[in-house]
Amino acid sequence: MKKYCFFLAISSLFIFACGGPKVVVAPYDPGDPTISKPDSVPALAPEDKPVFDEEDLHGPFLPPEIPPTVYEPYVRRAETTAPPLPPASNSCHLAVEVRNYDGVDGCGILLETDEGNLFLVGVPPRGEPLETGTRISIGFEYMENYEGADCGNADAVIRITCKRLLRVSSGLPRPVMCEAYDKPAEWLLGLARDYSATYITRFPWKEGRYVYLMESPFGQYLYDCRGYLICKPRKNCLGFVEDFSQGVIIFEG
Numbered sequence: 001m002k003k004y005c006f007f008l009a010i011s012s013l014f015i016f017a018c019g020g021p022k023v024v025v026a027p028y029d030p031g032d033p034t035i036s037k038p039d040s041v042p043a044l045a046p047e048d049k050p051v052f053d054e055e056d057l058h059g060p061f062l063p064p065e066i067p068p069t070v071y072e073p074y075v076r077r078a079e080t081t082a083p084p085l086p087p088a089s090n091s092c093h094l095a096v097e098v099r100n101y102d103g104v105d106g107c108g109i110l111l112e113t114d115e116g117n118l119f120l121v122g123v124p125p126r127g128e129p130l131e132t133g134t135r136i137s138i139g140f141e142y143m144e145n146y147e148g149a150d151c152g153n154a155d156a157v158i159r160i161t162c163k164r165l166l167r168v169s170s171g172l173p174r175p176v177m178c179e180a181y182d183k184p185a186e187w188l189l190g191l192a193r194d195y196s197a198t199y200i201t202r203f204p205w206k207e208g209r210y211v212y213l214m215e216s217p218f219g220q221y222l223y224d225c226r227g228y229l230i231c232k233p234r235k236n237c238l239g240f241v242e243d244f245s246q247g248v249i250i251f252e253g
Helices: 002-017 054-058 186-195
Strands: 089-100 109-113 118-123 135-142 156-167 199-204 210-216 219-224 229-231 248-252
Touching (some): 089 156, 186 210
Parallel strands (some): 118 156
Antiparallel strands (some): 089 109, 199 210, 199 248, 210 219, 219 229
16 A cells, blocks of 8 residues: 555656646648638729829918909999989088099099999098098089099099098998808908908898908907998997898808
8 A cells, every 4th residue: 555655656746747748739731721721801903002192191282262352343434324413412412432443444533323423523622532432422513614634434523512421441442242152252351360350250131132240359340242341349230230040150260
């Protein structure tokens, strides 16, 4: 019995010293059909490979396109018929727009009535000089024997006897074509930069026109689609809008 126990102990020590049974792994044979190969990603065909334009990656990056300012056309008397002249009066009753016709048929500043008459001012009026883009009401008389520069686009030459400011200057040489911008045109974007505007919102306006409300650090500015200033800071310009629920933001600064 003692011999058996001694032999068992010696056998256990021998197995422990040899590290126990070993697992033998056969080397991988790539030609063996019984061994499954790992999945591989198929190579892209030349026409399937993505193509990158160097300009898309490195520029130049062009600024977004800005719609140009489109002005209303000049009234050219050579192409249109003059409406009847209004009667002269010394009361400030006739509303006119101050237009810059510089370079058109030898003319400079002309006064355009709502009916379409074009007046050349033969004598500079008293007080502030005429400013392009303003709307004024005037009293006037016709000058029959005017001997100044010839302006072929004027219907008559007048002397202003009184004037009253109705609307401040738009800062534009003549009215802009009324449009519903989805992004601001050049004239509107220029104003936004001048005022450091953060938003421009388009609203519907009277007679199928539009107005544009600019929010700025100085307050609100409201312009109609022809480029005329309707409201400026210290007033609630949104109060001039008929339906502010129809506003569409077209610019964020």
